[in-house]
Amino acid sequence: xxxxxxxxxxxxxxxxxxxxxxxxxxxxxxxxxxxxxxxxxxxxxxxxxxxxxxxxxxxxxxxxxxxxxxxxxxxxxxxxxxxxxxxxxxxxxxxxxxxxxxxxxxxxxxxxxxxxxxxxxxxxxxxxxxxxxxxxxxxxxxxxxxxxxxxxxxxxxxxxxxxxxxxxxxxxxxxxxxxxxxxxxxxxxxxxxxxxxxxxxxxxxxxxxxxxxxxxxxxxxxxxxxxxxxxxxxxxxxxxxxxxxxxxxxxxxxxxxxxxxxxxxxxxxxxxxxxxxxxxxxxxxxxxxxxxxxxxxxxxxxxxxxxxxxxxxxxxxxxx
Numbered sequence: 413x414x415x416x417x418x419x420x421x422x423x424x425x426x427x428x429x430x431x432x433x434x435x436x437x438x439x440x441x442x443x444x445x446x447x448x449x450x451x452x453x454x455x456x457x458x459x460x461x462x463x464x465x466x467x468x469x470x471x472x473x474x475x476x477x478x479x480x481x482x483x484x485x486x487x488x489x490x491x492x493x494x495x496x497x498x499x500x501x502x503x504x505x506x507x508x509x510x511x512x513x514x515x516x517x518x519x520x521x522x523x524x525x526x527x528x529x530x531x532x533x534x535x536x537x538x539x540x541x542x543x544x545x546x547x548x549x550x551x552x553x554x555x556x557x558x559x560x561x562x563x564x565x566x567x568x569x570x571x572x573x574x575x576x577x578x579x580x581x582x583x584x585x586x587x588x589x590x591x592x593x594x595x596x597x598x599x600x601x602x603x604x605x606x607x608x609x610x611x612x613x614x615x616x617x618x619x620x621x622x623x624x625x626x627x628x629x630x631x632x633x634x635x636x637x638x639x640x641x642x643x644x645x646x647x648x649x650x651x652x653x654x655x656x657x658x659x660x661x662x663x664x665x666x667x668x669x670x671x672x673x674x675x676x677x678x679x680x681x682x683x684x685x686x687x688x689x690x691x692x693x694x695x696x697x698x699x700x701x702x703x704x705x706x707x708x709x710x711x712x713x714x715x716x717x718x719x720x721x722x723x724x725x726x727x728x729x730x731x732x
Contacts, residue, residue, distance in 0.1 A: 480729050481503055498522055502517050570593035590612070631653070650679040692725035700719060
């Protein structure tokens with residue numbers, strides 16, 4: 413089965429890096445649902461994280477807890493062998509309380525019924541919900557002492573849980589990344605963070621690596637404040653790169669799958685206190701562990717896999 417093109421990762425997945433700037437991980441990243449086909453895998457953990465706006469102290473929930481609702485359009489997203497287009501709605505939360513650093517989102521794919529032929533959602537037997545939750549727990553806070561040294565400011569136990577509800581078992585995925593994370597001191601306005609995960613795969617759209625430990629992920633996230641303006645707006649660049657490696661999906665002779673995959677995401681976020689606009693360019697290499705140029709046939713005719721290249725997102729959201 414061909415996986416739905418999922419945001420991840422993204423986990424847009426997410427890290428509180430200072431008292432004023434908050435950012436997350438796509439996943440990656442929001443999600444885009446592609447019609448499931450036999451033998452697919454998802455691009456787990458690629459959230460499209462773009463949370464860099466100051467915490468909203470006017471909200472009703474709590475000063476440390478922030479929420480967004482965003483309508484996002486995507487084009488040529490290559491987490492599967494056939495790029496997908498979609499318009500979806502995303503609820504997102506982020507914040508930090510004591511040792512717990514929280515980030516997560518829940519997406520409603522194809523909410524307006526708009527997408528290309530490989531895209532599906534709740535209204536046309538696709539996935540009704542896709543979600544990603546990326547908590548990190550400060551080891552420094554747990555032991556009550558500063559463990560950072562040199563460029564490493566703080567250490568975390570890091571998780572990334574990704575769940576695609578799917579229309580049926582063939583369209584469902586359930587993945588947990590777990591490992592260690594750190595914040596890195598750049599001695600500049602640039603905020604930098606890194607995580608290293610091992611992947612536990614349960615359901616995965618019927619792919620061969622279901623119910624196994626399969627592969628690793630190295631993740632790097634970076635934020636560059638670009639400016640603040642007299643109208644109260646701010647412009648920020650957010651980038652994050654996920655490098656997946658060590659998967660067994662490529663082991664079968666002649667397999668169209670790969671052991672490695674890379675996704676690099678570049679976000680421009682223009683934000684006010686509540687209103688936010690984003691534009692994103694994301695580069696895929698072997699997206700979803702699919703080998704670019706492979707000859708495939710999912711029962712609707714042969715085609716050539718396209719898992720390398722650029723995809724784009726545009727969104728408008730409200731923080732409350």
